[in-house]
Amino acid sequence: MIPIISNRELAPNIYEMVVENKMLARRARPGQFLIVMPDDRGERIPLTIADYDVEAGTVTMVIMAIGTSTRKLVRLGVGDSLYAMLGPLGNASEIENYGTVIMVAGGVGAAPIYPIARAFFEAGNRVITIQGSRNKDLLFWVDKLASVSSEHIVTTDDGSFGRKALVTEPLREFLEKETVGCVYSIGPAIMMKFCAETVRPFGVHTIASLNSIMIDGTGMCGGCRVRVGGETKFTCVDGPEFDALAIDWSIAMARQKSFCAAEKCSLDRYVELNGVEK
Ligand code: FES
Numbered sequence: 001m002i003p004i005i006s007n008r009e010l011a012p013n014i015y016e017m018v019v020e021n022k023m024l025a026r027r028a029r030p031g032q033f034l035i036v037m038p039d040d041r042g043e044r045i046p047l048t049i050a051d052y053d054v055e056a057g058t059v060t061m062v063i064m065a066i067g068t069s070t071r072k073l074v075r076l077g078v079g080d081s082l083y084a085m086l087g088p089l090g091n092a093s094e095i096e097n098y099g100t101v102i103m104v105a106g107g108v109g110a111a112p113i114y115p116i117a118r119a120f121f122e123a124g125n126r127v128i129t130i131q132g133s134r135n136k137d138l139l140f141w142v143d144k145l146a147s148v149s150s151e152h153i154v155t156t157d158d159g160s161f162g163r164k165a166l167v168t169e170p171l172r173e174f175l176e177k178e179t180v181g182c183v184y185s186i187g188p189a190i191m192m193k194f195c196a197e198t199v200r201p202f203g204v205h206t207i208a209s210l211n212s213i214m215i216d217g218t219g220m221c222g223g224c225r226v227r228v229g230g231e232t233k234f235t236c237v238d239g240p241e242f243d244a245l246a247i248d249w250s251i252a253m254a255r256q257k258s259f260c261a262a263e264k265c266s267l268d269r270y271v272e273l274n275g276v277e278k
Helices: 022-027 068-074 107-122 142-146 168-177 189-202 249-256 260-274
Strands: 002-011 014-020 033-037 045-048 051-053 058-064 084-089 100-106 126-133 151-156 182-186 205-209 225-228 231-234 241-243
Touching (some): 045 058, 100 107, 100 168, 107 126, 107 182, 107 205, 126 142, 189 249
Parallel strands (some): 100 126
Antiparallel strands (some): 002 014, 033 045, 033 084
């Protein structure tokens, strides 16, 4: 059992949950992920590690509560425990000194990009963070991301905070005016695809962290497969980070929609049984 230390809503339907897990906190590295189960009947939920504290023995996850299992998960609070937590899984980010690194975070991608940005920053890179959101209400960890960035730009689709723009606009401007060693993107697949297309003409090494559908998380079920550079890869054991310019984005995005009908059915039933709003 994994005790929950805190659970707070950062933005509508976005929760920050801190749990006690000393062993995992000791072994976690930026870029890795976990699989959690809220109860013995819940599905296995893959979540990228958002933060960890070796001294306190805690691990932080940021959860977007949009389906049945994530809704069950965020209903747990202090005094409750997770039924199961597996990890750390996947390959850690390769932290090198690139000179300048641009980190692009879209929506809830601000959470998993934080420990990677911090590691690049601590390794002496000039870290430019571009944090995008639909509007100011959905923004979170702005100060936290800024604290590990040499330069931090916020964009919103509606201009309610920061610059009214898509993340690709400041990304292109930085690529045009300075030498960039590496670009990272974490967020919705469509955003990562357009980041890759923005960077392609500049020939800069570009990484995307994929949030594929997963079941076992250990390379056995094939549920998380993607095409990268013409080869089939498993996000859980070969990733979750891949060369963004080599990912077949149409296949990756199509596979994410594979279970939409089943997910909707499950959520409708959950809403009906629990009398909660959709
Ligand atoms: S989640 Fe099963 S192979 Fe990756």
